[in-house]
Amino acid sequence: MxxxxxxxxxxxxxxxxxxxxxxxxxxxxxxxxxxxxxxxxxxxxxxxxxxxxxxxxxxxxxxxxxxxxxxxxxxxxxxxxxxTETFHRESGCVFKVDLDKVYFSPRLAYERMRIARQVRGGEEVTNLFAGVGCSSIVIAKHSEAKAVYSVDKNPEAFRLMCENIRINRVGGRVLPLLGDAREVVSSKLRGRADRVLMPLPGAARQFLDTALEALKEGGGIVHFYDVGEEPDPFSPSISFLEREAGKRGWEVEVLNQRLLRSYGVRAYHLVLDLLLRPKGQK
Ligand SMILES: C[S@@+](CC[C@H](N)C(=O)[O-])C[C@H]1O[C@@H](n2cnc3c(N)ncnc32)[C@H](O)[C@@H]1O
Missing domain, CATH: 3.30.300.110 (Met-10+ protein-like domains)
Known part of the structure; x- marks a missing residue:
């Protein structure tokens, strides 16, 4: 600057x-x-x-x-x-993006790597809103994840995700799926995930049922992205999750909370790392 x-x-x-x-x-x-x-x-x-x-x-x-x-x-x-099309390098990966047709932000590089570092060997990960596949590919490159199911509804994002999987040689581990996350999870990905990514701040709340459906029977980790406001950006999201997951018979433990960047003057893009387990299960 x-x-x-x-x-x-x-x-x-x-x-x-x-x-x-x-x-x-x-x-x-x-x-x-x-x-x-x-x-x-x-x-x-x-x-x-x-x-x-x-x-x-x-x-x-x-x-x-x-x-x-x-x-x-x-x-x-x-x-x-x-x-509007280019190749962007990040964390040892290359992403083809078309800024006119898909979402992409280079500012989320640290966050993508932060998640990848948490993934343990053999995990199955479901990314509900994968875009051109950046988080999924960074996870596959930097962890021993068994599979990263990567859903997006935008056909252009899906097309570029398929290309990025090929360019980064993570085929067979990052599995692209085109469609609405709700439908794709219900029809193909129920009960598979040890970990679910929900990078759709502002609308992720509408997909809580989908994230729960995607998790393995015993539960797992959910990375929940939301928008929060000063003076207490995290509490409304946590209250929402505890209330709504609780109603559905799930317990929520907040493992970590982080502000990613500001949206305007008082609002923030935030992430909560959550452990979700069916109630009564240790
Ligand atoms: C904020 S972007 C994801 C960014 C991506 N995680 C990354 O790191 O580049 C949100 C994505 O969700 C997709 N999307 C929105 N609604 C969806 C839905 N109902 N089902 C699946 N994908 C959806 C959009 O097409 C968009 O690519």
Whole structure:
């Protein structure tokens, strides 16, 4: 950020420089978010970003928030080649992504690796919202998991996930499934998982039954992603889980809680690592 600011000195006023927001680097594409006051200078800012990060071939401006069932966003090319597809390297893996058609955030790299480090040899993992397969592939590469069932409803994410499984040579261990997580779990993945990933903050609560159905009979670990607000971001999610899982005959133990990043001023993207067991079972 500091070097982009320096590159833009003399092009933007002091006031404008103070308004610059953090950008993402995804493979050879830079992704900018700009406040309305800076939109007239988007081309100059995009070109400056390419001078600062010389490996970039394209700079995109995010013109809508991430939204909709597939969690995609509208993008506009402001500098370089007109494309939205690239290869991104992370944790010894390579991911092909199309930023226009699928969800992807390089900011979740630490979180993906954090989960992978917890996976024990022989585990079966069910990833309910796998996107282009990043978490599933990082798990397969960095653990001795037996299988990572990877579900996504977006056909473009599924297509790229299949390609990423091939590129990263994790075929046979990461198993891609196209469809709605509820239907896929009910029809193909009941009672299989030692561990369930629920990376759909804001909507994961609607899939609690699906996560419980996916777990093995004796229970297991669930990584539950949600949105929480100051002053007490975790409590509403924990209360929801204890109440709703309790009604269904399950006990919840919170093993770990973590804020991933802020959403706006007072809201956070958070994760709870949970141990879920049928009541009365030790
Ligand atoms: C936040 S993204 C997942 C990101 C991914 N875990 C990663 O690390 O890149 C959420 C994904 O859930 C998928 N999705 C949304 N609703 C779904 C559903 N009902 N069943 C399966 N996938 C769904 C979206 O298409 C999207 O790819």
């Amino acid at each position: 500091g070097s982009l600011r320096r590159e833009l000195e003399g092009i933007l006023t002091e006031k404008e420089l103070a308004k610059l927001r953090a950008f993402d680097l995804v493979g050879d594409i830079g992704v900018l978010r700009l406040p309305p006051e800076l939109l007239p200078k988007k081309k100059e800012i995009g070109e400056a970003l390419m001078r600062v990060h010389r490996h970039l071939k394209t700079v995109l401006l995010q013109v809508s928030p991430v939204k909709g069932e597939f969690r995609t966003r509208k993008l506009e090319v402001v500098a370089g080649e007109p494309r």
